[in-house]
Amino acid sequence: MSPEASAKGTVPFGEYRTWYRVTGELGAGRPAVVAVHGGPGSTHDYLLPLARLAEDGWPVVHYDQLGNGGSTHLPGREPEFWTVELFEDELANLIERLGIADDYVLFGQSWGGPLCARHAMTAPPGLRGLVVANAPASYPMWLEEMARLRAALPPEVDDTLRRHEAAGTYDSEEYLAAMRVFYDRHVCRVTPWPRDFLSSFMEIYNDPTVYYAMNGPNEFHVIGSLKDWSIVGDLHRIRTPTLVISGRHDEATPAVVQPYHDEIPGARWEIFEESSHLPHLEEPERFRAVLTDFLKCL
Numbered sequence: 001m002s003p004e005a006s007a008k009g010t011v012p013f014g015e016y017r018t019w020y021r022v023t024g025e026l027g028a029g030r031p032a033v034v035a036v037h038g039g040p041g042s043t044h045d046y047l048l049p050l051a052r053l054a055e056d057g058w059p060v061v062h063y064d065q066l067g068n069g070g071s072t073h074l075p076g077r078e079p080e081f082w083t084v085e086l087f088e089d090e091l092a093n094l095i096e097r098l099g100i101a102d103d104y105v106l107f108g109q110s111w112g113g114p115l116c117a118r119h120a121m122t123a124p125p126g127l128r129g130l131v132v133a134n135a136p137a138s139y140p141m142w143l144e145e146m147a148r149l150r151a152a153l154p155p156e157v158d159d160t161l162r163r164h165e166a167a168g169t170y171d172s173e174e175y176l177a178a179m180r181v182f183y184d185r186h187v188c189r190v191t192p193w194p195r196d197f198l199s200s201f202m203e204i205y206n207d208p209t210v211y212y213a214m215n216g217p218n219e220f221h222v223i224g225s226l227k228d229w230s231i232v233g234d235l236h237r238i239r240t241p242t243l244v245i246s247g248r249h250d251e252a253t254p255a256v257v258q259p260y261h262d263e264i265p266g267a268r269w270e271i272f273e274e275s276s277h278l279p280h281l282e283e284p285e286r287f288r289a290v291l292t293d294f295l296k297c298l
């Protein structure tokens, strides 16, 4: 079980509200670790195990990005509204509103990785460290790797996926069953799926506005506005101590993650051999050791 929150609430973000929770005490000596979830259009729930860092003295901030979870929902908002810049502004706003801009670390998972990388490129003086976990640096590269991973699925699975993608029947039982084969291999190898992951998974589809607009119907059929987006070639601007994390069986394959290691000066890369997209859930003890070792060096 993750430790109880010490505070929960919302901060104004323009005319909207961003929901957050704090575990531990902000400003008590160690930088706040800000957990930035993926999707976009997911929620903080699957990253809740990071709250245990507070037991070692690092306060942890979780938040739900605009559009999902406890933050303002905007169903039916035009797809063009949902931009990378919007979520960059929301993250910067949250950091300022919580008073942690002088001393914080970013933990960006999946889509949260490039979002945090973009934030780090602005060289905020109070950013002490950056963790890029299971993250794409280029969506075109992501899609190339998705095609390779799908080709390695049992032949009838990819055939089923293609047939329903051509028909647009993403909510058919047959498509969802085939999708699960991919997810059990490359998203979460723990069965049954942990409750925290299930919570975020269901939240995505309870209000798919953001996920569908920017990503698409699932992790491997990325047809949203991010499908051509890349930060490859810009990552060299980051001067923050950086830890890169991925899983050996991760949908964020080594090829997808490689630019973070190649371009960010001094970046250290840890690959979790028994994990896919969620090492913090698939190898929790090793994950905690790797992360706390990194944080102790900041």
Ligand SMILES: N=C(O)[C@@H]1CCCN1
Pocket: 037, 038, 039, 040, 109, 110, 111, 112, 136, 142, 215, 218, 219, 222
């Ligand atoms: N869940 C996520 O954030 C991933 C990133 C690339 C496709 N979806």
